[in-house]
Amino acid sequence: MKDAIFEEIKVAFNDYDADEVLELIPKALEEGVGALEIMDHLSGLLEKIGEQFSIGELFLPDMVMAGDLMDGCMQILKPVIMDSDDYVPSGKTILFGMVRGDVHDIGKNMVKMLWMSSGYEVIDLGTDVPAEAFLEKANEVKPNLIALSSAMSTTVPSMKDTIDLLKSRGYGEEIKIMAGGGSANADLAAELGASCYGGDDAYEALLSVKQLLA
Numbered sequence: 654m655k656d657a658i659f660e661e662i663k664v665a666f667n668d669y670d671a672d673e674v675l676e677l678i679p680k681a682l683e684e685g686v687g688a689l690e691i692m693d694h695l696s697g698l699l700e701k702i703g704e705q706f707s708i709g710e711l712f713l714p715d716m717v718m719a720g721d722l723m724d725g726c727m728q729i730l731k732p733v734i735m736d737s738d739d740y741v742p743s744g745k746t747i748l749f750g751m752v753r754g755d756v757h758d759i760g761k762n763m764v765k766m767l768w769m770s771s772g773y774e775v776i777d778l779g780t781d782v783p784a785e786a787f788l789e790k791a792n793e794v795k796p797n798l799i800a801l802s803s804a805m806s807t808t809v810p811s812m813k814d815t816i817d818l819l820k821s822r823g824y825g826e827e828i829k830i831m832a833g834g835g836s837a838n839a840d841l842a843a844e845l846g847a848s849c850y851g852g853d854d855a856y857e858a859l860l861s862v863k864q865l866l867a
C-alpha cells in the first residue's frame with residue numbers, strides 16, 4: 654500500500670504536478686502513512702532532483718519548481734507534525750538560521766518544525782544570515798543553543814566565520830553551537846570548531862537537541 658502511493662507521489666513529483674501531489678499527500682495520510690515518513694520520501698525525491706541538476710540533466714527552474722512543490726507539501730504535513738503527542742514545553746530556546754549566502758530553507762524549516770513540535774522555542778533568523786546577526790540575536794535572547802545550517806559547500810566558509818565570531822564572544826562553551834545542513838557532517842563540524850554536529854536529518858536533529866538540552 655505504502656509502496657504504491659509512494660510510487661504515485663514520485664511520478665507526480667517528478668512531473669512537478671502540484672495538483673496531483675497535493676491530492677496524494679492527504680491520501681497517504683488517510684491510508685495511515687506517517688507524516689515523517691512522507692517527509693522523508695519527499696526529501697529523497699528532492700535530493701535526486703539535486704543530483705540530476707549537478708550532472709546537467711536538470712536545470713535551475715527544475716529546482717525552483719521542486720522547491721515550491723515541497724513547500725506546498727510541507728503546508729499539508731506541518732499541522733499533522735505539529736500536533737504531536739511529544740509536545741511538552743521545554744522552556745529551552747534555540748537560535749537557528751541559514752548562514753550567510755544560503756537561501757535554501759526547506760531542510761531548516763523541517764528541523765524547526767520537529768524541534769517546535771517537541772516543545773523547544775525556535776528563534777528563526779531565516780536565510781542568508783550574517784554572522785553578526787547571529788551574535789546580535791544571541792546577545793539579546795541568550796538562547797540555550799545556537800544552531801547553524803548550511804546547504805551548500807560554498808557556504809561552509811560562512812559557517813566557519815559565524816562560529817569564529819560567536820566563539821570570540823564566549824559562545825560555544827556553556828551555550829553550545831550546533832552545525833548541520835546538507836553540506837555539514839561530523840568531521841566538518843569538528844574542523845570548523847562547532848560544539849557538535851546535529852545529525853543528518855530532522856529526526857536526528859531532534860534527538861541531538863533532546864540529548865544536549867536534557
Ligand code: B12
Nearest residue numbers: 703707720756757758759760805806833834835851854855
Ligand atoms: C530545492 C533546491 C534549491 C531551491 C531552494 C528552495 C528553498 N526554499 O529552499 C533553489 C532553487 C532556490 C536553489 C537555489 C540554489 N541551489 Co539548490 N538545491 C535544492 C535541492 C534540490 C534541494 C534542497 C532541499 O530542500 N533538500 C531537502 C532537505 C530536506 O534537505 P536538507 O536541506 O539537506 O535538510 C535536511 C538535513 O540536511 C538536515 N538539516 C538541515 N539543516 C539543519 C540544521 C541542523 C542544525 C541540523 C542538525 C540538521 C539540519 O535536516 C533536514 C531535513 O532532513 C538541493 C539538492 C540536495 N541534495 O539537497 C540543491 C542544492 C543544495 N543546490 C545547489 C546549488 C548549486 C544551488 C544554486 C547555487 C544554483 C544556482 N546556480 O543558482 C542556488 C543557490 C542559492 C543560494 N544562494 O542559496 C547545490 C549545492 C552544491 C554545493 N555547492 O554544495 C545542491 C546540492 C544541488 C546539487 N547537487 O548541485 N536550490
